[in-house]
Each structure stands twice: as structure tokens, then as C-alpha cells.
Amino acid sequence: MNQFQILIHDCLIHTKHVESAAILVAKSGHVSAMFIDAFKYLTIIREQGIFFDEKAFTCVRADRNSIYCKCGDNGLILVKTALFVIVATYNENMYPSVCVEASEKLAEYLREKGK
Structure with missing residues (x-):
């Protein structure tokens, strides 16, 4: 496994409250661009939400x-x-708060590493 797969497994999936996860590199691929652009259009996201995985x-x-x-x-x-x-x-079947906490902690770890 590469470094990101290990981080995803150890920090997110291992909690048993994250169903699936990914670490996307900025500006690489259509799905990645959709998620990155979401941060550029917060007002629209707040009003319209996000369509993902047919939901x-x-x-x-x-x-x-x-x-x-x-x-x-x-x-x-x-x-x-x-x-x-x-x-x-x-x-x-999962606790949203644990998913949020694990995701935010992983992001904080990456920020500390300058990523």
C-alpha cells in the first residue's frame, strides 16, 4: 500500500464509521475537480447541495x-x-460525528505536514 492508502485505512476506515474514503490531489480528474470547485462555490453548495454517487x-x-x-x-x-x-x-449504521472527527483530524495532520 502507498502512503495515502495507509492513511485512509488507519485514520478513516479503521474507525468503522467511515464507509469509503479518498484523498484527492487538487486539480486531477473530473471528480476531484468537482469536489475542489465545491469550496469555490460555498453559497451554491449551501443552497443546492451536492449530487454524488447517484444521490x-x-x-x-x-x-x-x-x-x-x-x-x-x-x-x-x-x-x-x-x-x-x-x-x-x-x-x-455509522456515527456521523466519528466520521467528521476522523476526517478533520486527518486533514489537520496533513496541514501540519504542509500538505
């Missing part, structure tokens, strides 16, 4: 570093650092 997620919170969205009992967490966007999802 319409409504925005619960959006600021310059974090976007939290829900679709029923499922959730989507986006956390931005200087170079990356962490994307994490949770389902109805």
Missing part, C-alpha cells in the same frame, strides 16, 4: 475548509487542505 446530498455545513452533507442517513464529508481534499462517506 442528492443536502448541505448541513459549509465553510472554507469543510463541507458536510447528508442524504437521509448517509453522509458525505469534504475537508480541504493546501494540496488535498479528503472525501469520506458514512452510512446509516
Whole structure:
């Protein structure tokens, strides 16, 4: 496994409250661009939410570093650092607060490393 796969597993998936996760490099690929652009258009995200994985997620919170969205009992967490966007999802059998906390802690770790 590479460094990012290890971080995703150890910091997010291992909590058992993150269903799936990715660390996206800024400006690489269509899905990555969609998530990065979400931080440029926070007002629109707050009003319209995000369509991801064939689901319409409504925005619960959006600021310059974090976007939290829900679709029923499922959730989507986006956390931005200087170079990356962490994307994490949770389902109805998981605690959203643990998913948020794990995602934010990983982002803080990457910020401390200058990434």
C-alpha cells in the first residue's frame, strides 16, 4: 500500500464509521475537480447541495475548509487542505460525528505536514 492508502485505512476506515474514503490531489480528474470547485462555490453548495454517487446530498455545513452533507442517513464529508481534499462517506449504521472527527483530524495532520 502507498502512503495515502495507509492513511485512509488507519485514520478513516479503521474507525468503522467511515464507509469509503479518498484523498484527492487538487486539480486531477473530473471528480476531484468537482469536489475542489465545491469550496469555490460555498453559497451554491449551501443552497443546492451536492449530487454524488447517484444521490442528492443536502448541505448541513459549509465553510472554507469543510463541507458536510447528508442524504437521509448517509453522509458525505469534504475537508480541504493546501494540496488535498479528503472525501469520506458514512452510512446509516455509522456515527456521523466519528466520521467528521476522523476526517478533520486527518486533514489537520496533513496541514501540519504542509500538505
